[in-house]
Each structure stands twice: as C-alpha cells, then as structure tokens.
Amino acid sequence: MAELKDPLPPVQELGATSGPLKSAAYFIGDRCKEFNEDFMLCKNESRAPEHCLQEGRKVTRCAQEVLTNLRAACAAEFETHWQCLEQNNHYYYKCRREERPLNTCAFTKIGYKKEIPGTTEGQTPIHEVKMPYYRPQQK
Amino acid sequence: MSVPYRQDMPPTGGFEAIRYKRYLPYKGPSGAVIFGAFFLVSAYGLYRVGMGNREKRELLREKQWARIHLVPILMAEADRNLVRREYVALEREKELMKNVKGWQPGGKVYHSDKYIPPSIQI
Numbered sequence: 442m443a444e445l446k447d448p449l450p451p452v453q454e455l456g457a458t459s460g461p462l463k464s465a466a467y468f469i470g471d472r473c474k475e476f477n478e479d480f481m482l483c484k485n486e487s488r489a490p491e492h493c494l495q496e497g498r499k500v501t502r503c504a505q506e507v508l509t510n511l512r513a514a515c516a517a518e519f520e521t522h523w524q525c526l527e528q529n530n531h532y533y534y535k536c537r538r539e540e541r542p543l544n545t546c547a548f549t550k551i552g553y554k555k556e557i558p559g560t561t562e563g564q565t566p567i568h569e570v571k572m573p574y575y576r577p578q579q580k
Numbered sequence: 581m582s583v584p585y586r587q588d589m590p591p592t593g594g595f596e597a598i599r600y601k602r603y604l605p606y607k608g609p610s611g612a613v614i615f616g617a618f619f620l621v622s623a624y625g626l627y628r629v630g631m632g633n634r635e636k637r638e639l640l641r642e643k644q645w646a647r648i649h650l651v652p653i654l655m656a657e658a659d660r661n662l663v664r665r666e667y668v669a670l671e672r673e674k675e676l677m678k679n680v681k682g683w684q685p686g687g688k689v690y691h692s693d694k695y696i697p698p699s700i701q702i
Binding site for chain 1: 628631632635636638639641642643645646647648649650651652653655656657658659660662663664666667668671695697
C-alpha cells in the first residue's frame with residue numbers, strides 16, 4: 442500500500458500524562474473556558490469525529506499553551522505537585538502542601554487561578570481551607 | 581464530812597457528735613455527670629462527622645470539575661485519532677476491494693444519517 446498522507450492539518454498533541462493534566466486541570470479550565478465550551482457545544486450538534494476537528498484543534502492548542510506557560514513560569518512547583526498527585530492516587534486533598542505554592546505562583550506570575558464552579562457564596566473553597574478534616578495521614 | 585452538792589453537767593464544749601452516718605468511700609462521678617459527659621462527647625463527634633461529610637462532598641465536586649475541564653482535550657485527541665483510523669480503513673478497503681465490481685467503499689451498514697461509532701476497533 443502506498444504511503445498515506447495525514448488527512449488532518451498538523452497540531453501538536455499534548456503528550457502530557459494524567460498527573461500533569463490533573464495538576465493543570467483548573468488552569469486549563471480557567472484559561473480555555475471559551476474554547477472548551479465551544480467544542481462541547483459543537484459536539485452536542487453532532488457526535489461525528491470529523492464534525493468538530495477545528496474546534497478540537499483550538500482546544501488542544503490552548504491547553505498546550507497553558508502547559509507551556511506553566512512549565513516556563515512555575516516549573517518546580519508544577520513538577521512537585523504533579524509528582525505528588527502521581528504518588529498519592531491523584532487525590533487533591535493529599536497534596537495541598539504542594540498545591541498552594543503552585544496556585545500562588547500561577548496566579549502571581551501568569552494570572553491563572555483555580556476556581557471551583559458552584560462553590561456556595563461565602564464558603565471557603567475546599568483547596569483553601571486551613572484545617573481540613575481530610576488530610577494526608579503521614580506528614 | 582460531807583461532799584458539797586455538785587450538779588453533773590456535760591463536758592465543757594458539749595458532747596462529741598455521734599457518728600451515726602455511713603462513711604462510704606467516693607466511687608466516682610454520678611450517673612448524671614457520666615451521662616452528660618457521654619452526651620457531650622458524642623455530640624462533638626457527630627458534629628465532626630457532619631462537617632467531614634460536607635468536606636467530602638466538596639472534595640468530590642473538586643474532582644468532578646477537574647475531570648470536566650479535561651474532557652474537551654481528551655475528546656478532541658480521541659476524535660483526531662478516530663478520523664485518521666477511519667481514513668486509513670477506507671483507503672485499505674479501496675485497495676483490498678479494487679477488483680470487485682460494483683463495490684462501494686465506505687458503505688454504511690445502518691439506514692441512518694446519524695453518526696454511529698464503529699463497533700469494532702479500526
């Protein structure tokens with residue numbers, strides 16, 4: 442069979458594993474909200490994979506940008522946090538000590554903030570609680 | 581020789597009190613105190629359980645939203661993969677069936693315009 446050419450325009454795939462993705466999930470959700478919602482609305486129109494390729498490329502490029510910025514600005518904090526998630530079954534509550542520096546760094550340097558949608562008004566978001574009930578057993 | 585008359589009186593300061601009460605050793609706090617303490621401890625524990633449950637729900641929400649934020653990326657990547665696979669499968673079919681007369685490559689099995697994902701790995 443002859444060499445086949447790629448039917449799709451080139452886009453760099455993320456290539457990130459679950460740890461970095463989960464660590465950066467809220468920053469991606471914060472920065473790429475419009476692209477993500479656009480893509481999901483498009484998927485709602487039709488589930489055919491070729492229907493939303495353009496929107497999908499935008500989503501991937503945006504996430505790529507977030508990861509690149511994060512690695513450029515907060516490499517050490519990012520690395521520590523996602524390594525912690527990898528070691529701790531991907532539980533956010535076991536990695537608050539690693540998460541806080543990452544959040545402050547991302548917010549001060551590149552303006553990404555972690556916000557959980559639908560948190561009750563006036564309630565401390567779960568990732569900022571000082572004395573949580575659920576915490577890692579071994580410190 | 582006569583003894584002068586003298587009325588017999590209690591000793592100065594009165595008699596000693598008669599010890600008629602039972603003197604039992606102290607056996608700990610009363611039932612009411614124990615019950616009250618038990619009640620307080622239980623109430624505090626239940627309060628903590630309740631607050632812990634609230635926190636657990638928040639943790640669950642945090643995890644769910646993290647996954648929701650990641651869905652579009654993963655879906656887009658899977659879509660591109662599937663489009664490439666469908667393209668290659670079509671080319672393969674064209675190549676394999678080129679000698680069969682009247683063969684329509686990429687024909688549908690379903691009588692519908694709705695997209696139906698392939699039921700086998702292609």
